[in-house]
Amino acid sequence: MKIVIQIQRYGDYGDREPVKAEGATQNQADWPLWEVFIRSKMGLDHKHVGSLHAADAQMAIENARDVYTRRQEGISIWVVESKYIHASNPDEAASFYDPANDKVYRHPTFYDLPDELKAM
Amino acid sequence: MFHLTLHLADDALILGHRNSEWTGHGPNLEQDIAISNIALDQIGQARNFYQYAAELYNANKDAYTNIISSPAFLQVIGSIDEDDLAYLRDAMEFRNHLLVELNKGDWAVTITRQFFMSLYQQLLYTDLQYSADKRLAAIAEKSLKEVNYHVRWSGEWVIRLGDGTEESHHRMETAIDQLWPYVGELFIPADFQLEAAASGLLKNPEYYREPWLEKTRAAFEQAGLMIPAPNWYQKGGKQGIHTEHLGYLLAEMQYLQRSHPGAQW
Amino acid sequence: MEKQATINLEQQFQDRVDQDIRIEPKDWMPDKYRQTLIRQISQHAHSEIVGMLPEGNWITRAPSLRRKATLIAKVQDEAGHGLYLYSAAETLGISRAEMIDQLHTGKAKYSSIFNYPTLTWADIGTIGWLVDGAAIMNQVPLCRTSYGPYARAMVRICKEESFHQRQGFEILLTLSRGSEAQKAMCQDAINRWWWPSIMMFGPADDASPHTAQSMKWKIKRFTNDELRQKFVDICADQVKILGMELPDPELKWNAERGHYDFGKINWEEFWQVISGNGPCNKERIAARVKAHEEGAWVREAATAFATKRAQKQSAAVA
Numbered sequence: 001m002k003i004v005i006q007i008q009r010y011g012d013y014g015d016r017e018p019v020k021a022e023g024a025t026q027n028q029a030d031w032p033l034w035e036v037f038i039r040s041k042m043g044l045d046h047k048h049v050g051s052l053h054a055a056d057a058q059m060a061i062e063n064a065r066d067v068y069t070r071r072q073e074g075i076s077i078w079v080v081e082s083k084y085i086h087a088s089n090p091d092e093a094a095s096f097y098d099p100a101n102d103k104v105y106r107h108p109t110f111y112d113l114p115d116e117l118k119a120m
Numbered sequence: 121m122f123h124l125t126l127h128l129a130d131d132a133l134i135l136g137h138r139n140s141e142w143t144g145h146g147p148n149l150e151q152d153i154a155i156s157n158i159a160l161d162q163i164g165q166a167r168n169f170y171q172y173a174a175e176l177y178n179a180n181k182d183a184y185t186n187i188i189s190s191p192a193f194l195q196v197i198g199s200i201d202e203d204d205l206a207y208l209r210d211a212m213e214f215r216n217h218l219l220v221e222l223n224k225g226d227w228a229v230t231i232t233r234q235f236f237m238s239l240y241q242q243l244l245y246t247d248l249q250y251s252a253d254k255r256l257a258a259i260a261e262k263s264l265k266e267v268n269y270h271v272r273w274s275g276e277w278v279i280r281l282g283d284g285t286e287e288s289h290h291r292m293e294t295a296i297d298q299l300w301p302y303v304g305e306l307f308i309p310a311d312f313q314l315e316a317a318a319s320g321l322l323k324n325p326e327y328y329r330e331p332w333l334e335k336t337r338a339a340f341e342q343a344g345l346m347i348p349a350p351n352w353y354q355k356g357g358k359q360g361i362h363t364e365h366l367g368y369l370l371a372e373m374q375y376l377q378r379s380h381p382g383a384q385w
Numbered sequence: 386m387e388k389q390a391t392i393n394l395e396q397q398f399q400d401r402v403d404q405d406i407r408i409e410p411k412d413w414m415p416d417k418y419r420q421t422l423i424r425q426i427s428q429h430a431h432s433e434i435v436g437m438l439p440e441g442n443w444i445t446r447a448p449s450l451r452r453k454a455t456l457i458a459k460v461q462d463e464a465g466h467g468l469y470l471y472s473a474a475e476t477l478g479i480s481r482a483e484m485i486d487q488l489h490t491g492k493a494k495y496s497s498i499f500n501y502p503t504l505t506w507a508d509i510g511t512i513g514w515l516v517d518g519a520a521i522m523n524q525v526p527l528c529r530t531s532y533g534p535y536a537r538a539m540v541r542i543c544k545e546e547s548f549h550q551r552q553g554f555e556i557l558l559t560l561s562r563g564s565e566a567q568k569a570m571c572q573d574a575i576n577r578w579w580w581p582s583i584m585m586f587g588p589a590d591d592a593s594p595h596t597a598q599s600m601k602w603k604i605k606r607f608t609n610d611e612l613r614q615k616f617v618d619i620c621a622d623q624v625k626i627l628g629m630e631l632p633d634p635e636l637k638w639n640a641e642r643g644h645y646d647f648g649k650i651n652w653e654e655f656w657q658v659i660s661g662n663g664p665c666n667k668e669r670i671a672a673r674v675k676a677h678e679e680g681a682w683v684r685e686a687a688t689a690f691a692t693k694r695a696q697k698q699s700a701a702v703a
Contacts, residue, residue, distance in 0.1 A: 027482075028684070028685040028688045028689065029482075029680075029681045029684040029685050029688070030480070030481075030482045030684070030688075031684060031687065031688060033472075033475065049541075050469055050472055050537075050538070050541070051472040051475070052468060052472065053481065055684075055687035055688050055690065055691040056687075056690075056691035056694060056695070059687065059691075067465055067468060070461075070462075070465070071545070087411060089411065090409065090411050090412050091413075
């Protein structure tokens with residue numbers, strides 16, 4: 001089986017035209033893919049929980065409700081069509097993330113203060 | 121009151137059962153899950169109503185002996201429960217509307233029926249929340265949240281299919297034509313509904329006809345669908361005179377309970 | 386790409402796997418790794434979807450309202466699990482439509498267990514206990530599998546699966562405490578499902594073509610035989626609570642090994658069922674194809690409507 005890498009997917013984007021996977025039958029009957037983000041409790045951020053297929057945004061929200069909140073997982077849903085997600089490139093991980101390693105002064109524990117100091 | 125509770129339970133169970141026939145066979149995974157959720161809501165509602173009906177029955181058996189006389193039911197020793205009511209009554213003792221027992225048909229029939237019933241239940245439960253009977257009111261309040269979602273979900277599908285492709289539009293027209301003769305029964309009161317209205321439990325269902333039509337018309341307008349001309353309406357479900365479909369549904373649903381009398385499952 | 390560069394990439398990849406760093410969709414991965422994952426994840430997804438059918442077979446006949454509701458919820462969960470897994474596979478560059486096509490045309494395999502029929506209500510309990518039990522044993526280690534989206538899907542699945550096995554065992558427990566007819570129904574179902582269940586762990590290690598490479602890539606984390614032994618040990622004890630027997634005269638505690646010995650598996654049957662000759666292979670696929678084909682107009686209508694709506698909205702903006 002020959003596998004062609006399709007670059008149309010969450011976490012896998014570029015500016016190129018998507019490469020059609022071999023034998024793909026993208027037709028009217030196939031709904032586009034959406035990414036789903038759920039906020040679990042009041043105050044917490046929306047979190048990516050997975051994806052699903054839907055014909056439009058309204059349906060995507062309802063499908064997300066039925067698929068991803070069957071066990072009271074959420075109180076708020078965001079959906080975004082997968083093709084609109086842009087992701088960082090893992091090949092650039094070193095230049096993206098390593099520079100933060102030596103910026104320890106961004107963390108509160110960097111500062112040496114006397115124990116007597118309270119409420120800070 | 122017992123009659124009314126049983127009627128509400130039967131509607132929810134039979135429609136839930138029909139929808140559960142889609143589980144594993146839906147038009148795609150997402151919609152398979154969606155219709156199964158609705159089936160689960162309805163079976164949950166049915167259980168609440170049946171449990172209450174069983175309590176009413178157990179508290180005053182003598183008053184109800186002539187209402188249920190199927191041999192299997194009469195063999196139950198001691199108190200009855202929700203399952204005795206669902207699994208041991210014969211078809212003529214079911215009080216559901218004919219609309220809910222019709223075969224599930226294609227997705228257009230299922231959607232259209234769901235929309236018709238959910239709209240009706242929405243109107244009904246909205247009032248039932250304030251019923252003089254606190255138990256029914258509590259069940260209605262809980263169920264209404266579910267039904268509001270069913271209205272939204274099925275309403276969107278009505279519009280989507282009505283205004284989708286030529287084929288889906290045509291299938292919707294066919295579904296509406298098929299189901300319309302069964303819609304009238306929703307608004308024709310049975311004796312137990314007149315009694316309930318007289319004792320302040322619930323409004324006469326005639327009262328819901330206009331608001332129901334108005335909401336249906338609004339959705340149909342968006343969907344580019346027509347409301348059929350008033351027609352001769354099929355009725356009898358609430359009196360126990362059903363279509364041929366209910367007998368088969370019950371034969372399948374009840375067979376284990378009936379072939380092992382008294383067994384626990 | 387030059388050969389040396391590929392070797393370096395492969396080395397880096399293996400290093401990451403060895404350090405238990407998850408591989409993510411955009412990361413470089415060997416083609417074979419991608420293929421192995423697509424095969425495994427899509428087969429897993431297909432198994433969930435086809436697996437809805439034998440159990441769904443009893444939804445309309447479930448013997449109480451409580452059982453009916455739990456069975457619908459369980460079969461519905463399987464649809465959800467199939468959906469999570471198809472989504473995970475889609476991150477590897479294959480579409481759900483393609484995978485479904487592979488299932489329908491017989492190119493893709495799925496767990497052979499679902500080609501056996503559900504003949505009595507006790508089968509529903511037994512599937513929950515044995516089939517879901519075997520599935521959980523296979524799946525828990527997959528929560529730590531090297532491919533991120535697969536591992537995350539499996540975490541969600543395992544969380545949800547935990548009620549499945551319990552509902553199955555509860556059904557059997559009720560039957561085992563019931564009438565003589567119910568007890569007989571229970572034992573009969575165990576007899577029919579036991580051997581197919583332990584076949585679910587796949588061929589023996591010395592005959593399993595994919596295990597070695599999959600272990601190295603940490604797609605799989607235990608061998609088929611290790612998991613099978615663990616399963617047999619657990620079930621041999623659990624069956625005592627039911628007061629039933631496993632249909633294996635050679636099943637015996639081996640104190641020296643600290644495990645139960647068990648009889649020989651009929652691998653001929655396994656290969657036959659896998660390759661299409663099980664009791665229900667054709668019916669299962671036919672049911673899936675039917676649902677898919679009859680749903681086509683629905684899916685098309687929704688797409689057409691979405692397009693119209695989008696056009697109306699952009700016209701309104703302009």
